[in-house]
Amino acid sequence: MTNNTHHTHEPLIQVSKRDDMTWYGSWAVRAIAIVLALAVCGIVTVLLTGLDPISVYVSMFEGNFGTSRRLWAMLKELSLLLCVSLAVTPAFKMKFWNIGAEGQTLVGALACSACMILLSGKIPSALLIPVMLVASVVAALVWAVVPAYFKAKFGTNETLFTLMMNYIAMQLVSFCIVFWENPKNSNTVGVINSDSMLGWLPSVGGQKYAMAVIVVALLTVIMYIYLRYSKQGYEISVVGESQNTARYVGINVKKVIIRTMAISGALCGVAGFLIVSGVDHSITTSSAGGMGFTAIMVSWLAKFNPLFMVLTSLLIVFLECGAGQIATAFDLNHSVADILTGIILFFIIGSEFFIGYKIRFRTKKKEA
Amino acid sequence: MKKLLALLLSLVMVLSFAACSGEETAKDGDFKIGFIFLHDENSTYDKNFIDAALAATEAMGLGADQVMMKKNIPESAECYDAAADLADAGCDIVFADSFGHEDFIIQAAKEYPDVTFCHATGTKAHTENLDNFYNAFASIYEGRYLVGVAAGLKINEMIANGDITEAQAKMGYVGAYPYAEVKSGLTSFFLGARSVCPTVTMDVKFTNSWFDIAAEKETANALMADGCVLISQHADSEGAPKACEEKGVPNVAYNLDTRDWGPNTALVSSKINWQPYFEHIIDATMNGKEITQDFCGGLKDGVVEILGLNDKVAAEGTAEKLEEVKAQLIAGEIKVFDTATFTVDGKTLESYMADVDSDEAFTPDTEVVADGYFHESEFRSAPYFDVDIDGITIK
Secondary structure (H helix, E strand, C coil): CCCCCCCCCCCCEEEEECCCCCHHHHHHHHHHHHHHHHHHHHHHHHHHHCCCHHHHHHHHHHHHHCCHHHHHHHHHHHHHHHHHHHHHHHHHHCCCCCCCHHHHHHHHHHHHHHHHHHHCCCCCHHHHHHHHHHHHHHHHHHHHHHHHHHHHHHCCCHHHHHHHHHHHHHHHHHHHHHHHCCCCCCCCCCCCCCCCCCCCCCCECCECCHHHHHHHHHHHHHHHHHHHHCHHHHHHHHHHHCHHHHHHCCCCHHHHHHHHHHHHHHHHHHHHHHHHHHHHCCCCCCCCCCHHHHHHHHHHHCCCCHHHHHHHHHHHHHHHHHHHHHHHHCCCCHHHHHHHHHHHHHHHHHHHHHHHEEEEECCCCCCC | CHHHHHHHHHHHHHHHHHHHHHHHHHHCCCCCEEEECCCCCCCHHHHHHHHHHHHHHHHCCCCHHHEEEECCCCCCHHHHHHHHHHHHCCCCEEEECCHHHHHHHHHHHHHCCCCEEEEECCCCHHHHCCCCEEEEEECHHHHHHHHHHHHHHHHHHHHHCCCCCHHHCEEEEEECCCCHHHHHHHHHHHHHHHHHCCCCEEEEEECCCCCCHHHHHHHHHHHHHCCCCEEEEECCCCHHHHHHHHHCCCEEEECCCCCCCCCCCEEEEEEECCHHHHHHHHHHHHCCCCCCCEEEECCCCCCEEEECCCCCCCCCCHHHHHHHHHHHHHHCCCCCCECCCCCECCECCCCCEECCCCCCCCCCCEECEECCEECCCCCCCCCCCCCCCCCEEEC
């Protein structure tokens, strides 16, 4: 008898990159992922709480769309998250790892509330809101350009640099709260100009959050056009693909890095402005609420396409608002809702792997 | 055509039935109360409110569908959204538990004049002049004074046993912020201890956070390393009690019986029992009675409580002494902030203007020292005692 076994080692699982997935194929994978995620969530829900998973999902929908107020609250969260996501997108597309959107947004919010507190009643109220907007944008822009300048000039690590700027921003807010706190020593600023409403974004059609939604909708379209059709948008893509190529074709890489981060920072400033002037009318160290980090996920999941980002940020906001509703409706600990959110995100991020890569298992050779 | 008509008719019937049944439930049994909590049960502060809310709603016979709880609501516009959402859902009362919620609750109160909004620890009900916005607090300084007495007795025992000398009798206090509520609490605790142990002093350190497990633990450890032989705290986590258990140093807690965290060191605890207040607002709203605009409960109505007295740790005779002092406090024979018992910069406090009515400039507006004592929580429920007295060192 002869043994014909090959001795070349073939791994059990082979993973290879693929580019051949059709658009409907990739959406099918995503749909399957969501169905699977819901199924797993259902099992976990039953095991952990004994509740009927369908009613849990229904309650998630109600948390987002149940009343017009909830719908607007959801739209508000959506537009703020989308605004920060739009901000980080050009930088990430350029492969500039801006982990500092949180701090940039916070500094924008700080500048905005500083104007609201210090300038109210001292300048004409028609001027106040434009001044607040400009101050927010400039402050956040500076916060973003500093690490960009160091990166372009001295090749410093932008991830660490932007991350550390977050902590400086947070301490700066703590510091300012000491001067603005109301009442004294309470460590809270409270609602600014709660009686005069100076510096509050006006409501549109009776909806106080409508202005923020409109602004972000416009920014989304502008960012889409900028990245897709403008020369600068193209330069960002080239620098992101390969800095050497960019240099070879005559792009001034340093200039593109600084310019793009300036745009990134300016948009964070707009987000900070919307948070203070349009929504909270107050400032705390957690005004940015972790959005600077969540935005990175939104942007990546949408492959840096601003229009898809509407969908990905909707997904995340939907899960958040739904999670809160589940906790209230079924008197569950928030952690249960967080677990479900985690499962759903796990599957959705996982589905991107199956869209981008092919998996082949080792096939058993038939023996002769 | 006939089919369509039949369908329409049946639809009308169904709808009218629905409308009828809707009206019927609207009359009785549709009372609803909504709660907004800053954190969830993992914070001792919020757990104290949540437990009281559950107990009160059960005692008042409310069903599960009449109670809505929103937990982990930050002090931002989200609080306003949550309050408005509860009002939309048909709540007759909306209650919020954290100081920073106040402005956002007032915002909602202005928008929903038919809904009652109650807020614990706030300061603005007596100045906002809204018909549907109420504050509540408690004279918790009485409770702090009592647990201070227990701490003083424990230190006396240590001195008598020769563990420490009289000069080493130093307590440590982990505070959250140098805010009136905290200062009022730590001063009353200290005065309670000194009423039985005349040589005692106290070091205070602030964490600048209401809830930070690591910082509270660190701070407690630093105080103990500095020679403090007993620790108390006004911060909401298990940080300090657990640090004390590791080092074997007695600990006086707040809001919670901490004997689980420190079986060998937890001495006693004081807390605000919110159940009577919740029952008051539910009863008042259901039966059309008046709600106290600025409610301040105390020892006498069971709102301020002493709990978790640990026989393993407490000095002999503590329980009896506490009963005695409690009776004297209720009778008004002892005033916690009796100006004869403390000095400020070496002098007796003759007069003090407190900022009782909140305004942007924090103008002191009310004379609060009279008849030989500082009138805490009498001009408004939230504490305003923020004087640094001799014997307490703020580090």
